[in-house]
Amino acid sequence: MTxxxxxxxxxxxxxxxxxxxxHNHARCAAEALGKAEAVCAARGTRLTEIRRQVLETVWQSxxxxxxxEILAQLNAGGGDRPxxxxxxxxTARGGPxxxxxxxxTARGGRHAPMAVYRAxxxxxxxxxIHRLASLNAYIGCAHLGEDPHAAxxxxxxxxxxxxxxxxxALNRALDQAVTERGFTIDSQLVEIGGICPNCRPxxxxxxx
Amino acid sequence: MTxxxxxxxxxxxxxxxxxxxxHNHARCAAEALGKAEAVCAARGTRLTEIRRQVLETVWQSxxxxxxxEILAQLNAGGGDRPxxxxxxxxTARGGPxxxxxxxxTARGGRHAPMAVYRAxxxxxxxxxIHRLASLNAYIGCAHLGEDPHAAxxxxxxxxxxxxxxxxxALNRALDQAVTERGFTIDSQLVEIGGICPNCRPxxxxxxx
DNA sequence: TTGTAAATGTTATAACATAACATTATACCA
DNA sequence: TGGTATAATGTTATGTTATAACATTTACAA
Ligand SMILES: [Zn+2]
Ligand SMILES: [Zn+2]
Ligand SMILES: [Zn+2]
Ligand SMILES: [Zn+2]
Numbered sequence: 463m464t465x466x467x468x469x470x471x472x473x474x475x476x477x478x479x480x481x482x483x484x485h486n487h488a489r490c491a492a493e494a495l496g497k498a499e500a501v502c503a504a505r506g507t508r509l510t511e512i513r514r515q516v517l518e519t520v521w522q523s524x525x526x527x528x529x530x531e532i533l534a535q536l537n538a539g540g541g542d543r544p545x546x547x548x549x550x551x552x553t554a555r556g557g558p559x560x561x562x563x564x565x566x567t568a569r570g571g572r573h574a575p576m577a578v579y580r581a582x583x584x585x586x587x588x589x590x591i592h593r594l595a596s597l598n599a600y601i602g603c604a605h606l607g608e609d610p611h612a613a614x615x616x617x618x619x620x621x622x623x624x625x626x627x628x629x630x631a632l633n634r635a636l637d638q639a640v641t642e643r644g645f646t647i648d649s650q651l652v653e654i655g656g657i658c659p660n661c662r663p664x665x666x667x668x669x670x
Numbered sequence: 671m672t673x674x675x676x677x678x679x680x681x682x683x684x685x686x687x688x689x690x691x692x693h694n695h696a697r698c699a700a701e702a703l704g705k706a707e708a709v710c711a712a713r714g715t716r717l718t719e720i721r722r723q724v725l726e727t728v729w730q731s732x733x734x735x736x737x738x739e740i741l742a743q744l745n746a747g748g749g750d751r752p753x754x755x756x757x758x759x760x761t762a763r764g765g766p767x768x769x770x771x772x773x774x775t776a777r778g779g780r781h782a783p784m785a786v787y788r789a790x791x792x793x794x795x796x797x798x799i800h801r802l803a804s805l806n807a808y809i810g811c812a813h814l815g816e817d818p819h820a821a822x823x824x825x826x827x828x829x830x831x832x833x834x835x836x837x838x839a840l841n842r843a844l845d846q847a848v849t850e851r852g853f854t855i856d857s858q859l860v861e862i863g864g865i866c867p868n869c870r871p872x873x874x875x876x877x878x
Numbered sequence: 879t880t881g882t883a884a885a886t887g888t889t890a891t892a893a894c895a896t897a898a899c900a901t902t903a904t905a906c907c908a
Numbered sequence: 909t910g911g912t913a914t915a916a917t918g919t920t921a922t923g924t925t926a927t928a929a930c931a932t933t934t935a936c937a938a
Contacts, residue, residue, distance in 0.1 A: 480851050508904090510916070529894070574919065579895065584916095595803040596859050598894060598925095616853045627847060635843035636862070639835060643688055644867030645824045651804050653859040654844070659852030716935085718885070737925070782888065787926065792885095806925060 491521040497606040516581040525622035526599035618658035705814040724789040733830035734807035826866035
């Protein structure tokens with residue numbers, strides 16, 4: 463790999479900045495929902511009410527969200543949820559002891575876990591969300607409308623914010639290292655944990 | 671077992687071959703156990719009986735194994751190893767292993783899940799095994815004795831055989847792609863699914 | 879010996895996910 | 909429009925993976 467010289471030319475892809483704390487996230491979500499509609503229309507699949515609700519919940523932030531947390535939000539009244547704190551990626555699952563999930567399945571909420579998992583499956587099948595195996599959680603796809611793609615993720619262990627990376631160089635390196643061993647890739651899972659630029663203000667930036 | 675003579679001597683970097691079906695795996699396991707002893711001795715940690723049993727179970731093949739499968743094998747007398755030097759009466763409740771895991775915790779097996787998870791935690795902390803997040807399963811570390819390292823895994827979806835890769839080039843590419851975004855890596859998770867050379871005999875080899 | 883830290887035992891439950899079948903909604907055609 | 913096939917959702921139950929909390933035993937050495 464050559465040295466990265468910060469050339470002024472805007473040749474390559476635009477700088478995919480890590481999601482910043484103050485950004486207009488309502489716009490992220492609105493755009494994502496809009497594109498999701500388009501994707502489903504193009505594919506002839508139906509973005510039903512519950513699927514849309516789950517997708518909205520996933521897009522409430524750039525922090526991955528677990529299936530049962532989605533369920534809780536749906537059952538707590540769906541749309542006008544309070545800006546609840548991230549419960550993942552922090553050391554503890556702070557907060558009051560969650561309700562008994564078995565009780566929820568019986569009666570008490572409007573939806574059972576199956577409803578959420580089915581919606582998540584649909585959204586993944588249609589390339590609208592990704593699952594993060596290291597967290598057992600889900601996040602909206604940052605490259606909607608593109609073909610199903612292998613993605614990499616950067617997960618901040620402090621704030622939980624997760625960015626989707628689509629590095630061609632990384633994919634090349636991966637492909638080469640693997641092919642050398644006679645292996646044929648079907649799927650890849652790349653999840654990088656660490657500290658994001660927002661959580662380490664005095665980080666060394668590639669000065670531009 | 672078609673004896674494929676290793677015709678040419680490898681010239682360049684020794685290709686860390688994917689584990690072959692007919693290889694002398696008893697040797698893999700024996701070596702791993704031996705090195706594990708050394709590692710623990712060097713670190714001043716104790717490779718106790720149950721930890722050794724779990725490590726042996728993990729090393730029974732190159733296919734990752736789940737915690738509850740390890741538990742079942744332990745409780746089935748899996749490693750029929752004489753309990754040497756352990757005066758602790760093994761609370762000998764004989765009896766057939768139940769299917770129900772909850773029953774196991776109560777009574778019926780010799781160990782509860784906690785015992786296995788604790789052993790797994792110890793083995794991971796000491797760099798003796800890795801956890802595969804995409805499978806919720808565990809595999810012996812292929813680079814024992816080296817410092818705690820970031821590893822990548824190639825997982826055959828047909829035979830389950832999993833190889834540990836330690837590609838410097840891949841790590842470089844990863845590091846660059848991540849650093850460009852101002853991210854600092856703590857941990858990495860790279861799990862590649864696909865077909866291994868043993869399961870695709872007519873693959874194109876880098877014939878030299 | 880005896881105190882202490884490490885290890886293990888024990889019980890309970892949390893957290894994540896799927897199987898199986900019933901019911902309702904939707905689309906599409908006659 | 910009505911019928912019917914399919915998709916979607918509801919419902920109940922259970923499977924699978926992992927951890928919390930506290931009791932007891934063991935190893936080790938002062
Ligand atoms: Zn945003
Ligand atoms: Zn952060
Ligand atoms: Zn082997
Ligand atoms: Zn294979």
